[in-house]
Amino acid sequence: MNKIVIALIAALAAPLAAHAEGAYVGGNIGRAEQKADIASYSVKESTTAYKVYGGYNYTKNFGAEVGFADLREAEKTINGARISSKPQSLYVAATGTLPLDDQFALFAKVGVARNHVKMDVSSKFGSANGSDNRTSPFIGVGASYALNKNISFVAEYENFGKVAKDGSSNIKADFLSVGVRYAF
Template identity: 40%
Template sequence: MKNTLAIAMLAAVGAPMAAHAESTYVGAGIGAAEQVLSISEGTFKDRAAGVKLFTGYNFDKNFGVEAGFTHFGRAETGGNRSGSRARSFYAAGTVTLPLGEKWALTGKLGIAKNRTMQLVVGEGDDKQKKADALLGVGANYAVTKTIAAFVEYENYGTVAKGKNGSLKATILSTGMRFSF
């Protein structure tokens, strides 16, 4: 898994990208992923390093589609009593609002297929698969005509709901997008 992720990230970095043109693009990002676990003993949140890889297509300068993978890392929620790992595959429609030649605001609405594993001491493991809405907002900056940097906040909603409680996940990430 680590080798596959490293190869995919290298492939993403090696391709060129246009910030506001009709194009197919790939990208990679890293950021702060937050997981919030709500169980009978309370609500616990933790941040971990998150990673995402994605690809998409812009139909024009305003609308497109995107699909990707996000790994939220491993969160220790509730001290030594519980923890979680979550990841997601998603598909979304995108909207871009250009703010001149270099800057653009972005929005994303789609569906995320989430997989999680929660551990609550005394209650055992709880593996979940759950789909939920994905909402995202962000900004792009055209570094060159073919490379764009981004910062983005994505909310994956409730990624798990089961016998041990519910888990919500978000990520604030930054990275690069490249078109070809």
């Protein structure tokens, strides 16, 4: 029975592998914004962040992407208390591309992100730290400009959803970035 299942998977995957000529890798840098809603406080903080990713364009319109984003540390001091968070995210998404001409294209991504956040809080009364792992919906939109057959420049916005949640408190993260993509 297992051999039949493996044979079926291989038969179904073969056409996808044949279209996998659209493999790419890339890296982006930009501004990550974290918004923390803690008790009666709402705090926004931005910092420079980066991501690395890779994917396949199975056709000129559809593909898949996997990436890692380090949204870096954001910290804020409120009434003498220091709050910091350091989210990182591993995501997988389906991609859709709308070519506008030979060089310009618009794209969108929908998937899930597995987020890990380290948090620290300190005040004159003491300090606490911890971490949280959370899976959340992931969406992104962007545009690309193909310099040549292999190199493209991209600009994109991505939302990682609630990267941490504890009761009514939560931290949301998004990322506005530019980067370079290399297609094989």
